[in-house]
Amino acid sequence: MSKEAIENNELPKTNFLHQEIDKDLQQGKNNGKVLTRFPPEPNGYLHIGHAKSICLNFGLGNFYKGGTNLRFDDTNPTKEETEYVDSIMEDVKWLGFDWVGEPVYTSDYFQQLYDWAVLLIKAGKAYVDDQSADEIAAQKGTPTTPGQHSPYRDRSIEENLNLFERMKNGEFKNGERVLRAKIDMASPNMHMRDPLMYRIIHAHHHRTENEWCIYPMYDFAHGQSDFIEGITHSICTLEFEVHRPLYNWFLDQIIEADPKLKELPRTRQIEFARLNLNYTVMSKRRLLELVENKIVEGWDDPRMPTISGLRRRGYTPESIRVFADKVGVARRENIIDVSLLEHCIREDLNKRAPRVYAVIDPVKVVITNFPEGEVEWMEAGNNPEDESMGSRTLPFTREIYIEREDFMEGAPSKFFRMDVGREVRLKNAYIVKCEGITKDENGEITEIQCTYDPDTKSGMEGSNRKVKGTLHWVSVDHSKQITVKQYDRLFMDEAPAGHKDKDFKDFLNPDSLQQLNNCWIEPNFMDAGGEFEDGIKRFQFQRLGYFCLDKNSTEDHPIFNRTVSLKDSWSKQK
Ligand code: ATP
Ligand code: MG
Numbered sequence: 001m002s003k004e005a006i007e008n009n010e011l012p013k014t015n016f017l018h019q020e021i022d023k024d025l026q027q028g029k030n031n032g033k034v035l036t037r038f039p040p041e042p043n044g045y046l047h048i049g050h051a052k053s054i055c056l057n058f059g060l061g062n063f064y065k066g067g068t069n070l071r072f073d074d075t076n077p078t079k080e081e082t083e084y085v086d087s088i089m090e091d092v093k094w095l096g097f098d099w100v101g102e103p104v105y106t107s108d109y110f111q112q113l114y115d116w117a118v119l120l121i122k123a124g125k126a127y128v129d130d131q132s133a134d135e136i137a138a139q140k141g142t143p144t145t146p147g148q149h150s151p152y153r154d155r156s157i158e159e160n161l162n163l164f165e166r167m168k169n170g171e172f173k174n175g176e177r178v179l180r181a182k183i184d185m186a187s188p189n190m191h192m193r194d195p196l197m198y199r200i201i202h203a204h205h206h207r208t209e210n211e212w213c214i215y216p217m218y219d220f221a222h223g224q225s226d227f228i229e230g231i232t233h234s235i236c237t238l239e240f241e242v243h244r245p246l247y248n249w250f251l252d253q254i255i256e257a258d259p260k261l262k263e264l265p266r267t268r269q270i271e272f273a274r275l276n277l278n279y280t281v282m283s284k285r286r287l288l289e290l291v292e293n294k295i296v297e298g299w300d301d302p303r304m305p306t307i308s309g310l311r312r313r314g315y316t317p318e319s320i321r322v323f324a325d326k327v328g329v330a331r332r333e334n335i336i337d338v339s340l341l342e343h344c345i346r347e348d349l350n351k352r353a354p355r356v357y358a359v360i361d362p363v364k365v366v367i368t369n370f371p372e373g374e375v376e377w378m379e380a381g382n383n384p385e386d387e388s389m390g391s392r393t394l395p396f397t398r399e400i401y402i403e404r405e406d407f408m409e410g411a412p413s414k415f416f417r418m419d420v421g422r423e424v425r426l427k428n429a430y431i432v433k434c435e436g437i438t439k440d441e442n443g444e445i446t447e448i449q450c451t452y453d454p455d456t457k458s459g460m461e462g463s464n465r466k467v468k469g470t471l472h473w474v475s476v477d478h479s480k481q482i483t484v485k486q487y488d489r490l491f492m493d494e495a496p497a498g499h500k501d502k503d504f505k506d507f508l509n510p511d512s513l514q515q516l517n518n519c520w521i522e523p524n525f526m527d528a529g530g531e532f533e534d535g536i537k538r539f540q541f542q543r544l545g546y547f548c549l550d551k552n553s554t555e556d557h558p559i560f561n562r563t564v565s566l567k568d569s570w571s572k573q574k
Contacts, residue, residue, distance in 0.1 A: 034060065035067060047287065072103060091311075117198060124157060127153055128178070181250070195219055224254070227266065238331075238333065286497060355540045357541070360544060367398050368451055375475075379393055406418055427473070546562070
């Protein structure tokens, strides 16, 4: 995309949200301004579903040059923590986005929201209810039958004001009283049946500490927060569509009670379908369960669908942005195949990750006609997809490792790897011929003997002699020992959370982590490049897959996480 195209607003408008916003702009709404927001509740780490919402909201904010607010929806002190606030900021930045000014918090508006609640009471539009949550629920009715009025619905305004103030002053226990909107107990929209506005929670809040013991409900806070910030377009997931009339009702009452607010622009809410991925659970509640039960190592376990987990696994921000783009924005719920996400990271790393040599299940090969103690340095290109990534050298020696699975005794003719009497090419080195093997008392191969053909050095004349197989290898004396962690999907079921009588944890994949400690990598792998902009080092291990250095890795003891295999192995298996 050319710079001019961006400046002239000629980017492809890929989703219906652009069309809706364009309509508003054409009608001259908001003085041509567009301001979006991303409003996470800091009660967990962000996941790939949030990533889609981030790409969408920040994408629109950037596109229309109005920006995006990062707002922490912190109305429930018992579940929210600063650790989550920090992780959310880190994840949004890592994805490549920045918010307007400082992050904002719904708790910044607690006083304003309280004042508005008082306005509603004064207007006869809200009342304090002394009933328990169960009693209130029992009066709710069903979508087809009306609910019943609370016995406290017709309290006088004075009594309501007095009780609400005493709620605020901490005179009552949790759950003893609530503030409710007085709307319509017969409304076909259940959210309009006198919804709760405030509840009593005696708890320490991560920002306001012990200043408040009443907290606004999400529904009483969200629309007003958008309004206060001058958000022009509030992009929500579909489940909020039915809440929209309530958000509008609250604002209508507030503006009626305080007419000077009439001048301010009203937010427009537009809903889209949330991202669902198969083989994945995505609610923070369930992800927290995995963390608390130590089923995974933490929120950033590389098997988690969290942004921090994907990052530790080796995903790049670019691949996640491309994924968000590919899944698009729809008005109808659908389920995306997790292999699309894997496809996106493969494509990105194929272009950008340098190729290095590592053997993760080694068997020793002795090249009997290669002199002992001699080292021949072979040149290896760092990425055939991108010559500008240069090359490095590999030490070729008499003793090397190859993968155990690259040898088969008495192999069928279709097995294009090593067997006694056959020739294969060692990539970037020579053609070798297998002459014999040594086994231990259990029949396990302990050594393979080969001879090499000195006239077949890669890149030299004679090297174009064709053999069927090409293997990767590392020098026994020169390679470095590493730990490799291979991950598979965390769940074996396509919809682990979609079973009525089973817990999602019943579908955990017992083999989702395989740790290998007897693995060897070429000594110069760090010279191949591999350090990405986010500071994470990512590589392709030739023929094995894409790997990145883990956060716990050290120079003496490198630990690699497998990001993804070279090919989709699930599509064949299942
Ligand atoms: P969860 O249900 O997974 O715990 P949530 O919706 O409670 O998530 P919030 O912190 O309230 O999490 O979400 C912040 C924003 O991210 C919201 O605007 C929400 O609509 C959006 N979001 C959450 N999950 C998804 C998803 N799967 N796809 C798209 N957007 C999502
Ligand atoms: Mg939520």
